[in-house]
Amino acid sequence: MSQMQKPKFVPMSGSEAVAKAVVQSNVDFVSAYPITPQTIIVERLSDLVAAGETKAKFINVESEHSALSACVGASLAGGRVFTATSSQGLALMHEVLYLTAGLRCPIVMAVANRALSAPINIHGDHSDMMGSRDCGWIQLYAENAQEAYDWIIQAYGIAEDERVATPFSVNMDGYVITHSVEPVSLIDNSTVNKFLPSRKPTLKLDTDNPMTFGTLTLPDYYTEFKKQQDEAMRNVPAAFDEVTKDFTQLTGRHYERLVPFCLDDAKVAIVSLGSASGTIRWVARNLRKKGLPVGALKIALYRPFPTEEVAKLLEHLDVVIVLERALSLGANCGPLASDIVSSLYNRTGQPKVLDIVAGLGGRDLSPENIEKIYRTGLEATSQPTGLEMEFVGVRE
């Protein structure tokens, strides 16, 4: 802790913080295509490249599909690579996401989470990333600008770990995190350099040591390739713990896969991702003062999903409320609830799970709404277990 610097807070939006983190991470190559609400990230990055603050090459391409494809090329050539997108852009990248993970390129991408068309909507929810949740990327949801900044830097440490060699998406709620100006404590360049040395790829497109990437792989070997990706995902927690520990030593800021709040003696808790989590904790604190047995759980690392840890934190509760900011239309619940329910299956205690759909397409999630959701959960404690899904704050 002796090396820790004094925090210097600078007012900046989440997008500006991410751009700063990319430059400080000594990224070699950026390729992106503009989409609201990701645009500020690439505009600020363009400014920083133009100002000579980074050696990174930035190519503006003709689509998100090409943006991530160009990133794959630069990453295979040996570079540290960044891109950012949102919503339709992430959907357009869909097949390239799988390619990136399958070719084991440790690319870091900021996703400014936004709803998907139709109808078109430029505001925040998690439909975009949830639509690609099985693509083989590590997926983390930041809660605020500070976390977005810190996580871009830490993401490279985890993604480039040889045991992992897997791409990493840092998710940040569109507008709420990308555009809100908050105090952000920046790390000085020498500290980042100490934390994150330059990338040293073992496998790359090298004319002195030629290798073939992206072979045709038939039924006799395809499963082995996929099994290796599964093993890489299982190696993430170890790399996560090492990287976050180093980061804490240098900055004093500590990150966990899950952030529990007053869960030990709670009967009802809300599980959430991203920016809503702070508001939920604030409401929970107020309800606690009134003697209500409520708690909260923020899922920071969504893929790989911390199944065991989630179950241990939630299994003693009467009611688990999942705050769902994406739909899985036609399924019995949304994607986050599906993960929560499967984590709780075959455990000793099986809480009732309420899947609450809220905050779609940027609809405001007020403290009053969250309190109502908690009270619904408290009323449900006496009812039989099971899974229910309902929309809140919606016109009938």
Next chain:
Amino acid sequence: MGCGAAITARMTLKSLTRPAIIVNATGCLEVATTIYPYTAWHVPWVHGLFENAAAIASGIETYVKSQNGGKMDRDIVVFGGDGGTFDIGLQSLSGAFERRHDFTYVCYDNEAYMNTGIQRSGATPEGAWTTTTPVSQTSPGKIGPKKNLIAIGLAHHIDYAATASTTYWSDFITKIQKAAAVEGPALVHVLAPCPLGWRFKTDQTIQMGRMAVQTRYFPLYEVEKGRYKLSTNPHPKPLDDFLKAQGRFSHLYKPEFAEELAALKNEVEQRWNALEQLCQGKTPTW
């Protein structure tokens, strides 16, 4: 055996003089050369997706150049079939040309989606039979002429574009070397005869390439900084010699498809006339 794509790849690599990195679009060439755990490639090679080869090359080129003081010390070559070039990969190719990346794009054109089983592409000629342009009383094969890939490339003001044939090997090698030497993007459009899809015997590939050029079906020319130049101008042989040698055109010689045969012949003639005008520095009309 008799595969035009394989000959194209082999001759391209023989032509290059510097170390090379190869990017391959999804297609016959990728499938035939990299069945895991084997690879036919002794150079760094990557296959990504069907439509993103030029975009992957953009990233490689930018990074390699940045690590080498802004200069290219090796060749980056993309291989794409006609489907991956004329159709699904056209957008990423256009973007890469517009951004002036220093790479050579080699399209091996076998005039249909041969890897998936002979479906029509934007490069399939007028009247040709494919599995998605079947021949029946109401269907004469493919309707409409193929796209002009060289013109599309030149619309991006690239410094070098050429057609080439594996049969004319000396011309082929010269063109690949010129394309690789250009600073910035270059395009080589190779006609790659396909015994399976065109319906001819596998020992006829080289002869098929020769007939394509000699009948003016696939003229050989190059365009340097906008200047068109014919590479060879043989005394023309009858187009029928080329068409009748392939099963994909056999229906055109039935009386009910006379109109379609005439349309294809007219297209080939117009293409040649336009090329002659371009070589004289004139703007062609049709």
